[in-house]
Amino acid sequence: xxxxxxxxxxxxxxxxxxxxxxxxxxxxxxxxxxxxxxxxxxxxxxxxxxxxxxxxxxxxxxxxxxxxxxxxxxxxxxxxxxxxxxxxxxxxxxxxxxxxxxxxxxxxxxxxxxxxxxxxxxxxxxxxxxxxxxxxxxxxxxxxxxxxxxxxxxxxxxxxxxxxxxxxxxxxxxxxxxxxxxxxxxxxxxxxxxxxxxxxxxxxxxxxxxxxxxxxxxxxxxxxxxxxxxxxxxxxxxxxxxxxxxxxxxxxxxxxxxxxxxxxxxxxxxxxxxxxxxxxxxxxxxxxxxxxxxxxxxxxxxxxxxxxxxxxxxxxxxxxxxxxxxxxxxxxxxxxxxxxxxxxxxxxxxxxxxxxxx
Amino acid sequence: xxxxxxxxxxxxxxxxxxxxxxxxxxxxxxxxxxxxxxxxxxxxxxxxxxxxxxxxxxxxxxxxxxxxxxxxxxxxxxxxxxxxxxxxxxxxxxxxxxxxxxxxxxxxxxxxxxxxxxxxxxxxxxxxxxxxxxxxxxxxxxxxxxxxxxxxxxxxxxxxxxxxxxxxxxxxxxxxxxxxxxxxxxxxxxxxxxxxxxxxxxxxxxxxxxxxxxxxxxxxxxxxxxxxxxxxxxxxxxxxxxxxxxxxxxxxxxxxxxxxxxxxxxxxxxxxx
Ligand SMILES: Nc1ncnc2c1ncn2[C@@H]1O[C@H](COP(=O)(O)OP(=O)(O)OP(=O)(O)O)[C@@H](O)[C@H]1O
Ligand SMILES: [Mg+2]
Numbered sequence: 001x002x003x004x005x006x007x008x009x010x011x012x013x014x015x016x017x018x019x020x021x022x023x024x025x026x027x028x029x030x031x032x033x034x035x036x037x038x039x040x041x042x043x044x045x046x047x048x049x050x051x052x053x054x055x056x057x058x059x060x061x062x063x064x065x066x067x068x069x070x071x072x073x074x075x076x077x078x079x080x081x082x083x084x085x086x087x088x089x090x091x092x093x094x095x096x097x098x099x100x101x102x103x104x105x106x107x108x109x110x111x112x113x114x115x116x117x118x119x120x121x122x123x124x125x126x127x128x129x130x131x132x133x134x135x136x137x138x139x140x141x142x143x144x145x146x147x148x149x150x151x152x153x154x155x156x157x158x159x160x161x162x163x164x165x166x167x168x169x170x171x172x173x174x175x176x177x178x179x180x181x182x183x184x185x186x187x188x189x190x191x192x193x194x195x196x197x198x199x200x201x202x203x204x205x206x207x208x209x210x211x212x213x214x215x216x217x218x219x220x221x222x223x224x225x226x227x228x229x230x231x232x233x234x235x236x237x238x239x240x241x242x243x244x245x246x247x248x249x250x251x252x253x254x255x256x257x258x259x260x261x262x263x264x265x266x267x268x269x270x271x272x273x274x275x276x277x278x279x280x281x282x283x284x285x286x287x288x289x290x291x292x293x294x295x296x297x298x299x300x301x302x303x304x305x306x307x308x309x310x311x312x313x314x315x316x317x318x319x320x321x322x323x324x325x326x327x328x329x330x331x332x333x334x335x336x337x338x339x340x341x342x343x344x345x346x347x348x349x350x351x352x353x354x355x356x357x358x
Numbered sequence: 359x360x361x362x363x364x365x366x367x368x369x370x371x372x373x374x375x376x377x378x379x380x381x382x383x384x385x386x387x388x389x390x391x392x393x394x395x396x397x398x399x400x401x402x403x404x405x406x407x408x409x410x411x412x413x414x415x416x417x418x419x420x421x422x423x424x425x426x427x428x429x430x431x432x433x434x435x436x437x438x439x440x441x442x443x444x445x446x447x448x449x450x451x452x453x454x455x456x457x458x459x460x461x462x463x464x465x466x467x468x469x470x471x472x473x474x475x476x477x478x479x480x481x482x483x484x485x486x487x488x489x490x491x492x493x494x495x496x497x498x499x500x501x502x503x504x505x506x507x508x509x510x511x512x513x514x515x516x517x518x519x520x521x522x523x524x525x526x527x528x529x530x531x532x533x534x535x536x537x538x539x540x541x542x543x544x545x546x547x548x549x550x551x552x553x554x555x556x557x558x559x560x561x562x563x564x565x566x567x568x569x570x571x572x573x574x575x576x577x578x579x580x581x582x583x584x585x586x587x588x589x590x591x592x593x594x595x596x597x598x599x600x601x602x603x604x605x606x607x608x609x610x611x612x613x614x615x616x617x618x619x620x621x622x623x624x625x626x627x628x629x630x631x
Binding site: 075087089091100105152 | 527530538546550552
């Protein structure tokens with residue numbers, strides 16, 4: 001197996017007596033796009049700053065390409081950071097900003113000029129060499145921050161919510177540009193965001209974090225379709241999380257009704273949590289449904305309708321569908337077996353706190 | 359209505375400015391351009407060229423420049439340390455630096471006189487320890503010491519105020535791009551804090567150039583700065599015309615210094631408080 005480019009080994013970090021990272025382990029392979037995803041304040045920036053060298057872990061090691069770089073200062077590391085607030089040098093022109101790292105390394109002038117041109121082209125800002133930082137829009141400044149980092153040909157690019165300050169349209173454009181850049185340059189990206197859609201769109205691997213712990217790590221499809229716990233299910237997209245009982249392999253009981261599923265190995269008559277995505281619920285005639293309920297809410301969302309169906313036990317199922325069901329109508333709920341995701345219930349209070357409450 | 363109201367509110371300040379700035383200035387100009395009989399003359403300005411006045415002016419310029427430079431060299435690292443410690447405006451360290459500014463300027467300088475005197479406190483301690491005595495009282499060195507002591511906070515504060523506004527991530531970015539600590543200071547921090555530096559230089563240089571109290575108390579009667587000369591013309595010499603002429607020459611140097619400040623500090627970032 002190829003060895004990872006970056007390895008965080010048992011990293012712990014405490015700020016003011018608060019444990020921010022607890023025994024974090026994370027491996028990043030070369031040439032992948034890894035996203036750290038989690039709610040605000042969960043400790044996403046801290047591992048990034050530890051990799052960048054701006055923060056030292058209390059315990060644990062940072063391994064880069066087989067070398068321990070835990071105590072190496074930032075200016076000696078072969079990686080570059082794109083900061084959340086761009087952090088451009090306002091007393092320099094755009095060209096001087098981009099040239100900064102190369103001048104420090106005493107590269108020849110012709111090489112630097114070439115690089116500036118190339119980088120500006122890459123971020124679609126040709127001809128901006130002599131503009132001042134203040135004359136650029138947020139999106140343009142962001143792209144300059146990226147250009148300033150990539151001209152140094154880092155092996156890893158660290159990006160801390162780089163699109164956080166941009167509007168939706170620009171954010172989507174930039175997402176595609178970043179994916180394009182990553183493919184063109186072959187750099188490993190470690191990306192921090194609290195936006196789950198952004199994470200799903202861009203990443204090869206998503207690391208879902210909460211309260212300093214990794215909740216789940218996997219491809220976007222795995223994270224979305226097979227969340228391992230209620231926190232991940234709840235954080236990634238909308239979902240119905242209901243208590244159920246695993247009757248036996250491939251059969252789960254929810255509110256007294258039995259659903260066929262594809263999960264195995266949870267034991268017999270075990271209480272579990274069941275995740276069903278709103279778009280995976282089919283509303284059918286009442287007599288054809290596994291459960292029946294009444295439609296109690298209807299909103300038109302553009303692409304689909306959002307409905308709430310209340311079953312007799314009082315649970316409100318969130319349903320997304322292109323077919324409308326009027327409020328007050330009796331409907332049946334049907335779910336295909338492979339759309340049902342079974343999760344272990346949290347075993348202790350502690351784990352529950354880590355899992356569900358933010 | 360609104361315009362009238364704001365005019366009405368500005369009234370007291372306009373009266374203040376006219377009464378205490380504009381009229382005195384006009385009077386100084388009038389005194390400067392006339393002789394004792396009220397006839398027009400440029401002799402009062404030209405008097406700066408006499409050897410004794412020229413000597414006082416050059417000495418003043420020299421001592422203020424040296425003091426300003428010493429203040430800058432001391433203040434910048436201090437401001438950097440204060441910034442790094444991330445101490446707020448209200449913190450103890452900043453308080454310690456502002457504290458002497460609350461004490462009367464005259465008292466502070468007289469205290470130094472007592473400390474530095476031939477039989478003063480410092481020499482008393484040195485003698486007790488059988489160390490050679492310090493003989494800097496009544497020399498230019500004592501004046502420089504007095505200037506640096508009195509004006510250092512005026513250098514620290516504007517620089518510190520600009521430095522704390524620089525985002526940590528800007529410094530991190532420089533290091534991230536390979537800059538060493540020294541390179542980060544010379545290529546990022548100093549250029550970005552230039553408005554504060556310029557402001558600090560002015561706030562030290564201008565009062566140092568015009569002072570006569572510090573030279574009176576610490577320089578003895580032998581060392582005359584241009585401030586002392588002007589003071590004497592107004593008090594002992596009673597030649598207000600000559601005093602005004604020399605004042606205007608001094609004002610020219612102050613205006614040049616202020617113009618430089620305005621040029622480099624367009625955003626007004628470097629103001630001290
Ligand atoms: N320098 C610091 N001093 C004290 N506490 C800190 C420091 N840096 C981070 N923290 C705390 O550590 C926790 C995690 O911080 P971190 O910046 O890693 O979160 P985050 O997931 O990046 O949050 P956000 O999405 O809001 O940027 C927070 O509770 C924060 O208050
Ligand atoms: Mg953050």
